[in-house]
Amino acid sequence: MTTASTTTLRFHRLLLTGAAGALGRVLRPRLKACCDRLRLSDIAELGAAADGEELRPAALEDKAAVMALLEGVDAVVHLGGVSTEHAFETILPANIVGAYHVYEAARVHGVRRIVFASSNHVTGFHRQSETIGPRDPVRPDGYYGLSKAFGENLAQFYFDRHGLETVSLRIGSSFPEPVDRRMLATWLSYDDLERLVVAALSAPVVGHTVVYGMSDNPLSWWDNTAARHIGYRPQDSSERFRAAVEARQQRIDTTNPVALYQGGGFVAQGPFPGDCP
Numbered sequence: 001m002t003t004a005s006t007t008t009l010r011f012h013r014l015l016l017t018g019a020a021g022a023l024g025r026v027l028r029p030r031l032k033a034c035c036d037r038l039r040l041s042d043i044a045e046l047g048a049a050a051d052g053e054e055l056r057p058a059a060l061e062d063k064a065a066v067m068a069l070l071e072g073v074d075a076v077v078h079l080g081g082v083s084t085e086h087a088f089e090t091i092l093p094a095n096i097v098g099a100y101h102v103y104e105a106a107r108v109h110g111v112r113r114i115v116f117a118s119s120n121h122v123t124g125f126h127r128q129s130e131t132i133g134p135r136d137p138v139r140p141d142g143y144y145g146l147s148k149a150f151g152e153n154l155a156q157f158y159f160d161r162h163g164l165e166t167v168s169l170r171i172g173s174s175f176p177e178p179v180d181r182r183m184l185a186t187w188l189s190y191d192d193l194e195r196l197v198v199a200a201l202s203a204p205v206v207g208h209t210v211v212y213g214m215s216d217n218p219l220s221w222w223d224n225t226a227a228r229h230i231g232y233r234p235q236d237s238s239e240r241f242r243a244a245v246e247a248r249q250q251r252i253d254t255t256n257p258v259a260l261y262q263g264g265g266f267v268a269q270g271p272f273p274g275d276c277p
């Protein structure tokens with residue numbers, strides 16, 4: 001497997017949660033260079049263990065299971081949980097209760113660092129005409145974005161109270177290529193995703209750092225200076241896809257909230273079962 005990063009950092013045991021998800025499957029072969037043992041967890045099927053891999057299925061809402069999952073682990077890449085907008089009742093156990101379990105288990109087991117897959121949807125209700133950075137107010141665009149804001153606050157609290165370090169990655173749109181005009185700003189290539197995660201694991205001191213997960217896109221809504229500080233140097237850009245995207249999506253309806261806000265379609269989802277009429 002060719003990897004995009006050139007890290008020499010090695011943990012003894014690194015845990016990847018959400019390993020069966022879309023980005024988990026991308027990172028699984030690429031994180032091996034960072035560790036002797038890669039522990040993989042999910043509630044979905046993980047396939048067969050390759051050399052150096054340990055498979056540990058676990059539900060994030062099961063505190064005892066998460067406590068056992070983090071035993072003997074040096075660092076965590078926490079992608080687990082629900083990764084799109086859903087009813088609050090679906091988000092709560094996996095993303096809110098589950099994140100608490102991961103941090104509590106990390107504290108108990110003396111884990112050094114967590115790389116937390118947050119999301120751009122923490123700030124999705126900022127307008128596309130704004131340029132914002134991690135110090136601007138959060139404006140979550142749904143229950144999913146709210147749960148990621150909770151995760152970032154949890155990370156800050158565990159650093160302030162217990163010294164447990166986190167890099168929260170507000171991931172944009174990590175797909176093989178940008179498929180619409182919004183993604184020309186939010187796209188994060190898989191190689192840059194790997195570079196970002198490896199930088200977040202390797203930077204010597206991070207405290208709790210919040211960065212955006214984006215490639216070197218010429219159109220951008222995010223000031224990502226903090227990502228430079230942790231050593232992230234994106235090498236891909238959405239620019240080479242621009243002509244194809246613009247040909248496919250020729251008109252933008254600027255009265256549509258989806259085209260006004262950074263969160264795109266997430267800002268207009270719901271109501272969900274469980275919401276009051």
Ligand code: 15L
Nearest residue numbers: 083084119120121172173174
């Ligand atoms: C996310 O947080 C989602 O996990 C992903 O599926 C995309 O929808 C992405 O945001 C996005 O904003 O494009």
